[in-house]
């Protein structure tokens with residue numbers, strides 16, 4: 517992310533609503549000056565120009581000039597009639613890359629996972645088995661599709677205990693006391709567990725179990741491309757034991773929106789019906805599919821850079837002396853760093869990282885705002901993406917070191 521003009525008031529409000537209210541007139545002046553690109557007043561330098569390093573999520577990426585140009589020039593047609601050439605091309609590219617018979621362009625990952633569950637679990641009362649820390653595959657299934665779910669414990673590395681998984685499979689069907697187990701859902705990389713990559717052997721074992729009981733396996737592969745890059749294998753290798761997969765184009769791959777749902781031909785033709793029923797049939801969708809094509813063809817290879825930056829930051833947390841952070845380096849496999857804090861609370865740490873404070877400009881040469889969120893289990897999550905360069909990562913490290921030294925200083929007083 518380059519030098520940024522930003523709305524100071526908006527950010528302060530987001531991070532600290534109380535401050536924004538009391539400081540409103542001054543902040544408003546600075547924001548107005550910043551918008552005009554002028555520097556005014558004693559704090560003009562830091563108020564108008566502060567570096568912002570946004571590590572909240574890889575969903576904050578914006579399409580660059582090449583992607584916007586491809587969108588502007590996209591050939592389009594009515595996709596609900598199957599006539600959008602760019603959408604058709606994207607679906608063909610995705611199916612090939614993922615090693616699936618067919619693929620479907622869907623507006624969001626949430627809808628894509630929902631469609632998958634609806635197609636796999638077609639009889640009212642069918643049941644799916646999903647990890648207790650998967651948000652997107654467990655959302656809306658009961659509400660919208662009448663599908664039961666039962667959960668297995670998500671382990672630290674995103675996998676399940678296979679014995680527990682087997683115990684959750686109902687053997688009694690068609691005994692009227694039991695729903696029918698139909699589907700196992702896995703998530704790769706695992707979001708809440710910090711971008712963990714599911715081992716290929718685990719996927720093999722899940723598939724063997726599914727085959728034994730006649731179940732299907734769906735992967736919420738929102739970040740499966742990150743998993744492929746981390747393992748150094750093509751995504752089709754990860755998916756060889758998976759029946760269907762959902763892959764987000766709008767996260768690390770940088771498209772403004774869109775998800776690919778892929779699987780057997782028969783599955784995809786049913787998925788088209790579900791997508792329409794859910795209101796996801798889009799017309800001249802080639803305008804966004806053009807961005808998706810670049811995501812798949814051009815953006816996968818740069819994910820390595822995100823993984824590398826994430827590791828650099830994690831190592832810097834670990835190197836802090838005296839120690840303030842807990843990080844498992846072996847768990848930093850992709851673009852997400854999840855770390856715990858001793859002493860200071862996650863929300864206080866995030867607030868300090870997000871604010872430019874007194875003396876910062878003198879110490880660091882500029883104001884740096886690093887945005888990140890408190891996360892599950894007294895931890896903080898930071899996510900790398902194409903908007904964050906190695907230089908931004910160094911700025912985030914500088915800021916983190918500044919915040920920790922300020923913390924110790926204040927504590928010593």
Ligand SMILES: *Cc1c(COP(=O)(O)O)cnc(C)c1O
Pocket residue numbers: 623624625626627652653703707736738739764766775
């Ligand atoms: C982001 C995400 C999704 C889908 O998100 P949308 O915002 O609906 O596109 C699904 N699964 C995981 C693991 C995700 O991180």
